[in-house]
Amino acid sequence: MSREEIIARLKTILLDTDERSAAALDACGEDAELTTDLGLNSVGMLFMVISIEESFGVVFENVAIGDFVTVRDVVDYLETRLKETGAL
Amino acid sequence: MNDVKKGKSSSYLFYDFVKATAALPGLIWFRPKILFANEKARERIRGGALLIANHIGFFDPVYLMIAVWYRRQHFVCLKQFFESSWGWFFRAVHCIPIDRENVGLDSVREIIRHLKNGDLVSMFPEGQINRADGELAGFKSGMVLMAAQSGKPVIPVYIRPKRRRFERLVMMIGEPVDVKAIAAGSGMAGIENAAKLLRQREEELKERIGRSVE
Numbered sequence: 001m002s003r004e005e006i007i008a009r010l011k012t013i014l015l016d017t018d019e020r021s022a023a024a025l026d027a028c029g030e031d032a033e034l035t036t037d038l039g040l041n042s043v044g045m046l047f048m049v050i051s052i053e054e055s056f057g058v059v060f061e062n063v064a065i066g067d068f069v070t071v072r073d074v075v076d077y078l079e080t081r082l083k084e085t086g087a088l
Numbered sequence: 089m090n091d092v093k094k095g096k097s098s099s100y101l102f103y104d105f106v107k108a109t110a111a112l113p114g115l116i117w118f119r120p121k122i123l124f125a126n127e128k129a130r131e132r133i134r135g136g137a138l139l140i141a142n143h144i145g146f147f148d149p150v151y152l153m154i155a156v157w158y159r160r161q162h163f164v165c166l167k168q169f170f171e172s173s174w175g176w177f178f179r180a181v182h183c184i185p186i187d188r189e190n191v192g193l194d195s196v197r198e199i200i201r202h203l204k205n206g207d208l209v210s211m212f213p214e215g216q217i218n219r220a221d222g223e224l225a226g227f228k229s230g231m232v233l234m235a236a237q238s239g240k241p242v243i244p245v246y247i248r249p250k251r252r253r254f255e256r257l258v259m260m261i262g263e264p265v266d267v268k269a270i271a272a273g274s275g276m277a278g279i280e281n282a283a284k285l286l287r288q289r290e291e292e293l294k295e296r297i298g299r300s301v302e
Contacts, residue, residue: 018276042191043229044276049193050237066190 001082006056006075013051017044030072038071052078058085100160102180107153118257120154123300125293128263129243133159136203136240137264140231142224142290143212144249151247152210155259162202164211167195188215196234203238213286222249224290229283236268236279244286246293248301260297262289 007030014021021038028037034045045065052074053059058081068074114120124130133139133156141152149163160182167185169178178185184202186195202209213227235242241264248258265286271278 016275040276043233043279046191046193046196046230046233047276047279050196050233060193062194064187064190064192 001087003075003079006078006082007071009055010052010071010075010078013048013055014038016051017048025071028071030070030075032071033069034071034074035069048074056082057087058082100182103160103182106181110150111157114150114154118151118154120151120257120259121301122155123258123260123297125260125262125296129261133208133243133264136206136238137208138203138231138235138238138240138242139208139210139245140213140227140242140286140290141210141245141247141259142222142294143214143217144219144222144247145217148212148247149210151257151259152245154257155245155261156208159208161208161210164199164209184209191230196230199234200238203235203240209234213283222294224287224294227283227287227290229279232267232271232279232282232286236271236282239268241265242267242286244289244293246290246297248294248297258297258301260293260300262293265289 011025014025018039021040021044024038025032032038034040034048040048042065045068049060049065056078058078060077060081063077068077139152139156139161141148149161152163153161163181163183164186165178165183167187169175169183170185184195184198186192186199199209211231213231214225215228218225231242243264244262246260246262248260250257265282267282267286270282270285274281
């Protein structure tokens with residue numbers, strides 16, 4: 001799975017989480033900040049992470065919500081986890 | 089299931105000891121009066137469920153233990169309590185730590201796991217003690233997310249603040265709310281709506297409890 005595919009799937013998840021955040025992702029790209037640009041609060045971020053785990057089949061381990069500031073942080077973490085699990 | 093499960097009950101030895109020791113003094117001191125919103129609310133809570141209540145003081149967990157005396161409860165409390173000199177106590181009574189500033193995914197998974205395992209988890213969605221004489225603050229929606237993920241109901245309880253020192257403790261238990269059905273398919277909007285509904289239910293309990301004791 002390429003980075004572009006990860007972002008595309010992440011966008012679908014954001015659409016399910018909050019339509020406004022998906023639109024903001026289009027506008028700002030990977031540098032979009034989860035809280036300020038996408039407008040996600042801590043519960044919204046939890047919702048997003050749980051959806052990512054279900055969609056990608058990975059588990060976010062030893063991390064807290066505050067560890068992710070931008071979309072890039074999430075995609076980087078996902079890439080690492082997918083490589084570890086052999087899915088990438 | 090947490091209740092009296094063979095082979096697992098020994099881990100609750102300290103919890104049960106504390107509960108048994110505090111039961112009689114608690115009943116004498118608080119003289120609790122437990123009301124129910126309707127017949128559905130009167131039914132005993134079986135299996136996994138999330139118990140929520142307004143947060144009026146440090147004794148609220150004790151009050152909830154009295155209200156649902158027949159079940160062991162896992163209270164969600166601040167991580168800072170676990171780091172204090174009383175940390176051993178909170179661990180021994182099976183509380184679940186949560187970091188309010190930077191929510192760890194492990195805490196959320198732990199709560200969902202308990203609910204799915206059939207445990208009763210108790211928390212205070214106002215997030216902190218509210219001394220506004222029974223007026224409810226906004227509810228944090230994280231509890232809805234956890235209950236919806238586990239597929240278990242949320243049961244609201246209202247604790248009436250005491251006007252006088254020796255006044256009886258009065259609580260009202262509401263009927264279970266299926267938040268998964270309310271929040272399904274509408275993302276964060278559904279989660280927020282369910283949190284608002286639960287706060288509304290809590291307000292209704294507050295009004296009804298006021299009428300019941302007047």
